[in-house]
Amino acid sequence: MLTVNAYAATSATEPLIPTTIERRDVGAHDVLIDIKFAGICHSDIHTARGDWGPASYPLVPGHEIAGIVSEVGSAVTKHAVGDRVGVGCMVNSCRECVNCLAGEEQFCVKGNIGTYGVVDHDGTRTQGGYSTHVVVTEDFVVRIPEGLELDVAAPLLCAGITTYSPLNHWGAGPGKKVAIVGLGGLGHVGVKIAHAMGAEVTVLSQSLKKQEDGLRLGADHYFATSDPSTFEQLAGSFDLILNTVSAKIDLDAYLSLLAVDGAMVNVGAPAEPLSLNVFSLIGGRRSFAGSLIGGIRETQEMLDFCAEHKLGAEIEVIPAGKINEAYERVLASDVRYRFVIDTSTLV
Numbered sequence: 001m002l003t004v005n006a007y008a009a010t011s012a013t014e015p016l017i018p019t020t021i022e023r024r025d026v027g028a029h030d031v032l033i034d035i036k037f038a039g040i041c042h043s044d045i046h047t048a049r050g051d052w053g054p055a056s057y058p059l060v061p062g063h064e065i066a067g068i069v070s071e072v073g074s075a076v077t078k079h080a081v082g083d084r085v086g087v088g089c090m091v092n093s094c095r096e097c098v099n100c101l102a103g104e105e106q107f108c109v110k111g112n113i114g115t116y117g118v119v120d121h122d123g124t125r126t127q128g129g130y131s132t133h134v135v136v137t138e139d140f141v142v143r144i145p146e147g148l149e150l151d152v153a154a155p156l157l158c159a160g161i162t163t164y165s166p167l168n169h170w171g172a173g174p175g176k177k178v179a180i181v182g183l184g185g186l187g188h189v190g191v192k193i194a195h196a197m198g199a200e201v202t203v204l205s206q207s208l209k210k211q212e213d214g215l216r217l218g219a220d221h222y223f224a225t226s227d228p229s230t231f232e233q234l235a236g237s238f239d240l241i242l243n244t245v246s247a248k249i250d251l252d253a254y255l256s257l258l259a260v261d262g263a264m265v266n267v268g269a270p271a272e273p274l275s276l277n278v279f280s281l282i283g284g285r286r287s288f289a290g291s292l293i294g295g296i297r298e299t300q301e302m303l304d305f306c307a308e309h310k311l312g313a314e315i316e317v318i319p320a321g322k323i324n325e326a327y328e329r330v331l332a333s334d335v336r337y338r339f340v341i342d343t344s345t346l347v
Contacts (some may be wrong), residue, residue, distance in 0.1 A: 002027060002032075005346040006131035007320050008058040012041050012050035017325040018346070021060060021127050023135045031079050031141050033087065038129035039064030039155040039313070040339040042185060042246055043269065045327050047117055051271045054119055062129025062341075063089040064102075066144060066154040076138045084144040086303070088157035089293050091115050091126055102295040104237035105140075116123035130164035130323065132346050142300045145307035152312025153206070155185065155338040156303060158293065159313060162191035163242065164302040166265045167197060169241050174198040179234075179241045179257065180219075183210045185330075186244035186267060188314055188337040192218045193302075195240075196309040202238070204230070213336065217314075231256060246266050255280040255288065263287040313338045319345035 002023040007016045024034050044061035046052050065087040069079050079085060091114035093105040102106050113120050116128030128134075144153045163186055172178050180190045187203070194201045195218025202221040203214040211222040223230045234257050241254060241264040248270050255264055255276065262284065266274075281288060294302065306311040306312065314337040318326055326339040 002133060003133070004131050004133045005182045006060045006127065006347065007323055008060045008130070009048040010056070010058050010105060012048070012055065016048070016130070016327075016342070018320070021025050021131060023133055024122070024124065026071050026135055029139070030072040030073045030135050031069055031076060031138050033065070033067040033085060033134050033136065033141070034070040035065055035067040035132055035134060035343045037066045037154040037317070038062040038341045038343055039158065040174070040323070040326055040330065040341065041155075041158050042053040042130075042330060043158075046269070046271065056125060059117050060127035060130050061116055062131070063087070064154045065076060065134060065158070066150040066155045068131070072106045072138070078138045079141055079143070081212070084146075084150065085141050086144050086153060086157045087115060087129070087134065087136050088299055089115055090296075091119055091136050093181055095139075102189070103295040105295050106258050109140070114153060117186070127154055130320070130341060130343075130346075132343055140296060142296065142303060145304055147307045147310065148303065148312060151317055151340050152315055153303070153306075154340050155189065155313035156306055157317065157340065158298070158312050159186050160306060161294040161299045161302050162186055162195070162267050163188050163244070163249060164193050164305065165298055166267060166291035167199075167240075168240055168298070169291065170263050170265060172199040172240055176200070176239045177202070177237060177259075179238045179239060181205050181225075181243040181249070181254065182245035182268065183214050183337075184244065184333065185335070185338045189219055189311075190242055190244060191219050192311045193305070195219070196305070196311060201278045202234075204273075208335075236260075239263055240265065242267060244271050248272050251276040251288065252280045255286055258284060258286045259282045261286070263289055266290045270273035303311045315340045321345065
C-alpha cells in the first residue's frame with residue numbers, strides 16, 4: 001500500500017483537513033498517477049456536505065484529475081510512464097452490461113464506481129483527487145493531448161464531458177440555436193464547446209454581470225432571466241437548452257423558450273425535486289431530459305476536440321490550504337470559473 005497526502009472532509013459540517021490515505025498496490029492493469037491538479041466541482045461540495053444523502057467519512061473529494069503516469073502494471077497497454085493523463089467521475093464499472101459494452105459506462109446497469117465515496121469491486125472505498133497520487137485501472141484513464149495544459153484540462157474531466165456529451169447527443173452545430181442556462185463552472189465550458197461546434201449560442205443568466213465574459217467565451221447573445229421580457233422576447237427560439245445550474249428554476253418558463261421539437265437537458269443537479277406542467281411539453285412536442293457525464297470513449301473524444309479547438313476551462317489555481325475558502329466562494333458564485341488545486345501544496 002502507498003500512503004499519500006490528501007485533504008478530506010471528516011463530517012458534513014466540519015471544514016476539510018489535511019490527512020493521509022492509503023492507495024492500493026499497483027495491479028497488473030493499474031496505473032499510478034502523480035496528480036498535478038484537481039478541479040473543485042460543485043458536486044464535491046454537495047457530496048462532502050451530505051446534500052445528496054449520507055456520506056461515508058473521512059471523504060477525499062475530487063473527480064477532475066490531471067497528472068503524470070509514474071508507474072504501470074505488468075499488463076497495461078494503454079498508458080506508459082510519463083504520459084499526461086486524466087481521471088474523471090468514474091474509476092470502474094461492471095464492464096459486462098449492455099451499457100458498458102456500448103461505451104456508456106456512466107449508465108452501468110450495476111452502477112458505475114465513482115472516483116470517490118463509493119465501494120469498489122475489491123471492497124475498498126474510493127477516495128478522490130484532492131491527493132498527491134491515485135491508482136486507477138487503465139481502462140478508466142484518459143489521455144490529455146498535447147496542447148492542453150494540465151491545469152486547464154483538469155475541469156474538463158467533469159465540466160467538459162458533462163456539457164460536451166448532451167451538446168453532442170442532441171446535435172448542437174451549424175444552424176442550431178443553443179441556450180446555456182448559467183455561466184458558472186459548467187456553463188462557461190458549455191458556451192465554449194457549443195460555439196466550437198458551430199451553434200448559435202445564447203447565455204441565459206440571472207443578471208447581466210457576466211455578459212462581457214459570456215460574449216468573450218463565444219456566446220452570440222446574452223440575456224438576464226430576472227427580466228420578464230426575456231421570456232417574452234425569446235419564446236419558441238431554441239432547438240436545445242442546456243441547464244447547468246444546481247438551483248430550483250421555473251421549468252415551465254424555460255420550456256416555453258423551446259422551438260417545436262426542441263429539448264431542454266438538465267445537467268445541473270439541485271438537491272430539491274423539480275416539477276413542471278406537462279402541457280409545457282405537449283404544446284410544442286418538446287422534450288425535457290437529463291444527461292450524466294459521458295463514457296470513457298466520449299470523454300477522450302471531448303479532450304481531443306478541446307485540444308483541437310484550443311479550449312480549456314477558465315481557472316483560478318489555489319493551494320490546498322484554501323480549499324475551504326474556495327468552497328465558500330463557489331457557494332457565493334465568487335469564482336470565474338473553476339477552482340483548481342495545485343496538489344504540490346499537499347504537504
